[in-house]
Amino acid sequence: xxxxxxxxxxxxxxxxxxxxxxxxxxxxxxxxxxxxxxxxxxxxxxxxxxxxxxxxxxxxxxxxxxxxxxxxxxxxxxxxxxxxxxxxxxxxxxxxxxxxxxxxxxxxxxxxxxxxxxxxxxxxxxxxxxxxxxxxxxxxxxxxxxxxxxxxxxxxxxxxxxxxxxxxxxxxxxxxxxxxxxxxxxxxxxxxxxxxxxxxxxxxxxxxxxxxxxxx
Amino acid sequence: xxxxxxxxxxxxxxxxxxxxxxxxxxxxxxxxxxxxxxxxxxxxxxxxxxxxxxxxxxxxxxxxxxxxxxxxxxxxxxxxxxxxxxxxxxxxxxxxxxxxxxxxxxxx
Numbered sequence: 377x378x379x380x381x382x383x384x385x386x387x388x389x390x391x392x393x394x395x396x397x398x399x400x401x402x403x404x405x406x407x408x409x410x411x412x413x414x415x416x417x418x419x420x421x422x423x424x425x426x427x428x429x430x431x432x433x434x435x436x437x438x439x440x441x442x443x444x445x446x447x448x449x450x451x452x453x454x455x456x457x458x459x460x461x462x463x464x465x466x467x468x469x470x471x472x473x474x475x476x477x478x479x480x481x482x483x484x485x486x487x488x489x490x491x492x493x494x495x496x497x498x499x500x501x502x503x504x505x506x507x508x509x510x511x512x513x514x515x516x517x518x519x520x521x522x523x524x525x526x527x528x529x530x531x532x533x534x535x536x537x538x539x540x541x542x543x544x545x546x547x548x549x550x551x552x553x554x555x556x557x558x559x560x561x562x563x564x565x566x567x568x569x570x571x572x573x574x575x576x577x578x579x580x581x582x583x584x585x586x587x588x589x590x591x592x
Numbered sequence: 593x594x595x596x597x598x599x600x601x602x603x604x605x606x607x608x609x610x611x612x613x614x615x616x617x618x619x620x621x622x623x624x625x626x627x628x629x630x631x632x633x634x635x636x637x638x639x640x641x642x643x644x645x646x647x648x649x650x651x652x653x654x655x656x657x658x659x660x661x662x663x664x665x666x667x668x669x670x671x672x673x674x675x676x677x678x679x680x681x682x683x684x685x686x687x688x689x690x691x692x693x694x695x696x697x698x699x700x
Contacts, residue, residue, distance in 0.1 A: 454634025
């Protein structure tokens with residue numbers, strides 16, 4: 377029994393050593409920084425430029441991860457291929473993540489639909505008339521969209537720090553959406569809607585002093 | 593423990609595969625047992641052996657048919673991966689069983 381445990385420990389230590397280079401942490405950190413810096417700006421709101429900048433940030437994060445792995449850490453740490461169990465775990469991760477991404481795509485599509493069609497948006501909004509509750513739900517959905525992926529990655533990749541990163545990402549998205557909530561109610565009343573469906577104008581004049589502060 | 597039982601334990605200890613029993617080789621084989629394949633640098637980092645030391649042990653294990661060296665190219669760079677053969681896996685399993693029997697048979 378103890379022999380079996382030791383072998384498991386050897387395997388786990390070998391597996392975990394492959395990401396002790398910190399590149400995963402850098403990758404996720406840079407991704408969150410890109411989201412925080414570019415995805416949404418209180419003055420400009422969402423815009424194609426913001427999206428392009430955010431996507432460029434994601435691309436740059438991945439490029440740093442990939443180049444660092446290929447040219448810095450792999451030549452020094454060596455290469456290893458893990459057994460059937462890890463491969464099975466990886467396949468399961470891919471399947472589960474695909475399902476999660478599909479759900480996320482559906483949720484984002486619904487959001488875009490609501491932005492593009494004010495009637496549909498109003499119908500969604502009418503489901504929950506209390507704006508405070510609505511803002512809280514929107515922020516929670518945003519946080520729930522991003523955190524499961526990271527939790528799944530942490531679980532299947534045996535990456536304990538990933539759980540912490542997942543909590544941080546969820547908190548960042550939640551606060552980003554919740555603190556910028558004047559964007560949502562006033563958009564539907566705005567006469568000059570942006571030409572691009574995803575470009576939502578923010579309120580440049582008023583920033584809430586506290587999360588609970590409303591605009592209406 | 594009675595004398596015949598003690599003798600049986602000691603005789604089975606003498607039958608232990610000495611090629612695997614050596615600590616450095618045991619570390620290498622245990623590591624290769626839990627992964628599919630690994631390269632030289634990875635084995636060096638995990639076991640703490642030097643290049644020359646590891647190379648000598650690998651030669652012995654390869655001669656015994658316990659490991660195989662898979663040489664390939666990744667782009668233009670040569671890539672040498674090491675993996676445990678079926679014989680190596682069987683030998684390691686037999687070694688584990690034997691050591692367990694021997695150690696379980698020893699009284700305090």
